[in-house]
Amino acid sequence: MRILIVLTSHDTLGDTGRKTGFYVSEAAHPWEVFTAAGHEVDVASVRGGVPPRDGDDPADPAQHRFLSGLGETPAVDTLDPLAYDAVFFAGGHGTMWDFPDNLALSRLTREIFESGGVVAAVCHGPSALAGVTLSDGSPLVSGRRVAAFTNEEEEAVGLTSVVPFLLADRLTAEGATHVPGPGFAAQVVVDGRLVTGQNPASARDAAEAVVGLLSEVRLGDMRA
Template structure:
């Protein structure tokens, strides 16, 4: 790792896209895939920061007031302030982070791929010995993440992501701009699916990915474990 600070900070990446294609429905980052990992990270003694594609307060989806972890996240004074005023990718110093975590929500399918700033964050965190993690649609942030040698981070690596079957099950196959699992395979990834909506966490070196919301806690736990292994 590049510094002591980078071992105790996590950067969670959020979408700024709030329109679900031409459905007339809203989307955004999926709150459970942020709140539950945040809980894991903070319980592990890590500090969590946020970044979003456009900065400011990003659109949110999936809020369940009956979920105490979501409520704790939203009511936490520090996280509430960070959520209302997220920086843009270019305003973030990747050297401060041991983990970058690409959270899901359908919005990411529109604004994570092709974003050079997000890719640069992931590249630097990975190349300085940190962990790159993503869950559900969050691996859209890995689609165009290339390393300094020009290779795709996911090339030759086992990954989990929201599956084609799951996209069909939620009726959005024709709405999303591409099918995430297919695009990752095109980039050289080895996609490892599990049954629909079942927890599935895949660890390949310092790349940790999860298939769906049920995988969010497990991805965070695995990311912390991999980070601790780098410290040993």
Template sequence: MGRMTRVLIALTSHDKLGDTGRTTGFHVGEAAEPWAAFQAAGFEVTLVSPQGGRPPIDGFDETDATQKHFLAEAGLDHTVRPADVDAEAYNGIFFAGGHGVMWDFPTDADLARLATRIYDRGGVVAAVCHGPAALVNLTLGDGSRLVDGKRVAAFTNAEEAAVGLTEVVPFLLADALTAAGATHIPGPEWTEQVVVDGRLATGQNPQSARGVADEVVKLLA
């Protein structure tokens, strides 16, 4: 038996939707689906968030059994701060989305350190929906940007417009990824779109969460 595969799922700690007066957080399905897929694959999963503790929730579907199981069993009250995680112990990191990530993922140095160390050591980096916000500024050990020259999927400008938040988010994710050197490959709105480029797996929207997770499982098999 080899060493157990260990993966991180990163969740936002940010709960304010700009200046709208509305709350946001992580999209439950975008964490629950990978959590379930990784558990089924026999992976050890650790939840991490910039501030640690219980992260703010957004987009919970009360009729979804996977989401209910995740909220009950995943240990959300005890997410770990990135500074307290040993990157060397993990094989992959999955950045779940939800609009909150647009405010804290791009600038969190400790989250970036985890992703950089995991990728530089041959591990997998994955993200879905707004989760790729974590990749916009991500620089590898050799000084290059992780997404430079890579094909990626992420929440599209059309989807942002459809939810009426184009003027609320601090930047448009697809545009920022393109500016960082990525080739953004959009699919139809609210339809699964998963893109794998080497050890980087990304998805466009909530419908893509399980698909990205399944690709991570394949990459770490």
């Protein structure tokens, strides 16, 4: 099956003077899980080009392999959503500025989900779900259980007053039930074909959950 990993194109951390981008392990570890499972994986970013990155660890072999193959990426608005069986939104603080209420991301998410695909996100990646409505006008997350970077974790990293909003609060305001785990420990919530993880420690488990759901879809196709 074919999976799309989406990265942020935003590189400025508010007015702090610091740089940000996608958090490398949150893309690299899922990429490793997906490719090991035999799936085809594409990587795109909001605006295309070489996406800004944050938090990379040169000692992590998975990150090294992922970054070695990462060059220019296509912009999301140039892609056909129906070419993908799943989309995975990697986190990083940059996502808080260019993922929410993004028309191209919303269209991609809605069309993949409504065509029977899997939508997944980790850490700040669930900000891509903010503002996404289904064809009936309801928010995608309404009535669903989700995980995302918690208010307590945002406070712990000292960025509560820097990010445009608190992610858990925004998802809750759109009708989601936010299900937090212990701070900075792995926490993954699966609600139907929606998979969300709380923080970097959750990235690999979230990807494994996506692989499991795609296996169920493939088995269902074989039985049909």
